[in-house]
Amino acid sequence: MASLEASLLSRRYGDRVAVDELSFVAEPGDILGLLGPNGAGKTTTIRLLTTILRPTSGSFSVAGIKGDRAAEIRQRIGVLPESAGYPGRQTGREYLRYSARLFGRDRAGATRIADRLLADVGLSDRAGSRISTYSRGMRQRLGIARALINEPAVVFLDEPTLGLDPAGQLEVLSTIRQIALQRGATVVLSTHTLTEVEQLCDSLLILHNGRLRAAGSVSDVIATAGAAGLSEAFLTLTQEKP
Numbered sequence: 001m002a003s004l005e006a007s008l009l010s011r012r013y014g015d016r017v018a019v020d021e022l023s024f025v026a027e028p029g030d031i032l033g034l035l036g037p038n039g040a041g042k043t044t045t046i047r048l049l050t051t052i053l054r055p056t057s058g059s060f061s062v063a064g065i066k067g068d069r070a071a072e073i074r075q076r077i078g079v080l081p082e083s084a085g086y087p088g089r090q091t092g093r094e095y096l097r098y099s100a101r102l103f104g105r106d107r108a109g110a111t112r113i114a115d116r117l118l119a120d121v122g123l124s125d126r127a128g129s130r131i132s133t134y135s136r137g138m139r140q141r142l143g144i145a146r147a148l149i150n151e152p153a154v155v156f157l158d159e160p161t162l163g164l165d166p167a168g169q170l171e172v173l174s175t176i177r178q179i180a181l182q183r184g185a186t187v188v189l190s191t192h193t194l195t196e197v198e199q200l201c202d203s204l205l206i207l208h209n210g211r212l213r214a215a216g217s218v219s220d221v222i223a224t225a226g227a228a229g230l231s232e233a234f235l236t237l238t239q240e241k242p
């Protein structure tokens, strides 16, 4: 069963069409890249699929749950928003324990899952430090751990490596790879970094002005554009038509 499915999904803001008849399917364990220039509709797509926004038309499902059942979908997804805020005075462990309690875990269960996730994202040695003392990369990894607290079927990561140095980027990318491999979760990754997509994504969607311009594996997309590489394909598919 597909873990994520969209059919002619559209969203308008007044006269502006932010997402225009988007259709695609993703399977468990897939890492799906969501690419497009500024304003292409990536964040709107993520907000639709995570039930923050309602579609103007079209439909979607997450983990087999239809898009109009927002409360059920929210139990099955994890989200790292583009600019996540954290309670700086809490420790990483306190923050994750609290998050687990919000999903109904008892005290012992919350501690167990917090410690496991801290280990999974490489933060065990800083679990007891205040979040205000974490580097940006450590915060992003904590945010990914937070997004996994409910063992989601689909994880949405909006530009998770933005502002990280090369070592921080590598750490976050390897964490994302592990999520897909070990948990069989579908990862939706919005990014502007094409090398990241080439290294990580099983398939990608290229959006421009809200419309899907190409979909498939990196090599499918390069072939669709008749290009020599992904960056040339991206530019060909997203340039303004005269």
Ligand SMILES: Nc1ncnc2c1ncn2[C@@H]1O[C@H](COP(=O)(O)OP(=O)(O)OP(=O)(O)O)[C@@H](O)[C@H]1O
Pocket: 013, 016, 017, 018, 036, 037, 038, 039, 040, 041, 042, 043, 044, 045
């Ligand atoms: N709340 C809103 N009201 C009106 N228009 C909006 C709103 N949110 C987004 N839009 C418009 O919808 C379109 C898609 O925006 P969206 O934020 O989804 O793009 P994006 O691909 O995520 O861009 P970026 O890479 O800059 O984050 C843009 O034309 C944007 O101006």
